[in-house]
Amino acid sequence: MNLTKLVWLEFKYHKSQLITGLLAITLGVAVIVGIRSVSVVSEKAVAINLDNLGANILVLPQGANVDNYYTADIDAPTFPEAYVEIVATSALQGVDNMSPKLTRRITVRGQKLALTGILPKNELASKPLWQKSGLFGAGAKASCAPGAATDNGAYKDEKLLRKSIDAIEEDECILGSSAAQRLQLKENDTITLEGGGFKVAKVLTETGTIDDDRIFAHLHTVQRLLGIKEQVSAIEIMGCCNAITDGLLSKLRNLLPDTKITTIGQIVATQVQTNKLMNKVSLVFLVIILFVGGVSIGNFMWANVNERRKEIGMLRMIGFSKGVIYRLLLAKALILGIMGGALGYIIGTGAAMWLGPQFAQLAVQPLPQLLPAALAIAAVVALLGSAIPAYLAGKIDPFINMQEE
């Protein structure tokens, strides 16, 4: 029998009450860890997207926002594929390349994934304007687009691989690495998507972007299967930087008045802003939650102290000093805090991993580096919240057992 054992036995004895003591702090830590896990991934995704997109202008439907482009909701607006033709035949200066896309979220074998229809190089390149130009030729040196340089970074090579998908048959699909993993598919397997049979032509290596959760197929097949004939949800355009500053955007806007034309720079800025907002929100959350968590643990400890008044009085009577009483209670608070922190970390990480792919098309990985922080924060909050109850416990009269009933 020593002080540690005493704390532990008491803790076990009252374990049925734990849920009330732990609830607030656990949920608090869970929310913070969840938000943090998602925003870390989405920050990374922004950085890689910028580099990886290979295009620098996006043509989106008028009503669409950038989120639609990323999340590809079922009712996301579309516009006619014919717009590609309009731009192509307009002889607009500075358009190096175009890539129309139709993206929808679909459920395959219980997995939520994005299905993106693309036009392969050979079909686009057959259009006269593209024949001699741009990305599809000798590497990606054609333009000043971000990330278009051919350095040796691994995922850039992969990006080029994807960008230069030479040919994709109407019954073929290409899987992002995570999509392949989740569907347990490898090259040459077959799969049914939205009622159409596909052969897996290729599995892309991991890029760390939302593309990992994508299935690429031929644009026209996707249009047919989804019943969205001759419509696309975006056109990615590779424009020359000089041309952009020379007013390429406004020329495109004149050409396609009922679309929304933005540059990747703007998109990234918006995304960065969203992330900043997320961080601010999580900071506010942090403060509120820590306060609520601390008060809730303090309240729990106060109830515990009150229930144990006679016990504490007896300990004081047989010679336990106030300091020892403080230690007994703060040790209990510490156990509570660490348990709450650990549980919160697990729940928050689990929630982020589960919800991330469903709502943000982000594959969230556990962030072990958040665990020590979660434990430390929860422990400190628990200790602070328990300070007053511990102090009051020290004031319990040692002779309470002799005077009270």
Next chain:
Amino acid sequence: MSTILTISDLTKKYRHADGDIYALNKVSFAVDKGDFVTITGSSGSGKTTLLLCLAGLIQSSGGTVQFQDFTITSASDSQLSHFRKSKVGFVMQSFALIPYLTAAENVMLPLAQAPMSGRQKQTAADEILRLVGLENRKNHLPKELSAGQRQRVAIARALINKPELILADEPTGNLDPTLSTDILDLLSTINKTQNLTILMVTHSPMAAAYGNRKIHLKDGEVVA
């Protein structure tokens, strides 16, 4: 016989809106080592207050209490904690056992901070539990024990730190007559075999008969 406890002019005054109450009024007596002192008196006569002052659990308003060469009435809080931990054992009407600890664990409680190994503490507890006749109940929780057995555990807890003084406030107050006799016999045995000084507050004349010294209080004063 050596004097272990000297109480001189001990006064405890409670301030109250209806007028001050002298719970103890110039109480003086001395206790020799090995005495079994019984303290009687009607309800409100100051018996519990006297024990609390002797243990330094409340501050007296006047007079002194001297335990050997330690002056309880002028000691600091931490000195008093140490004094209670090392010299005094308490037995109360409500046994004040901790519900989530077994008999043996409750008994070991005063040794929680002692510089002994777990095994040494266990051995000490076993020994004392044998003394109070509960060696076969050591792993029982208080709720699994009868009232008399609980009081035995409390007595064992009071003995484990090898105190020089046992302060008991109506230790048989919650027990029926037969059980009371058992407990009183036990205390008497401990008093005799270990030469342990006991001060016991009681209402019952039968219990009071166990003492070799009898103090009777009336309105906070000792009457012979």
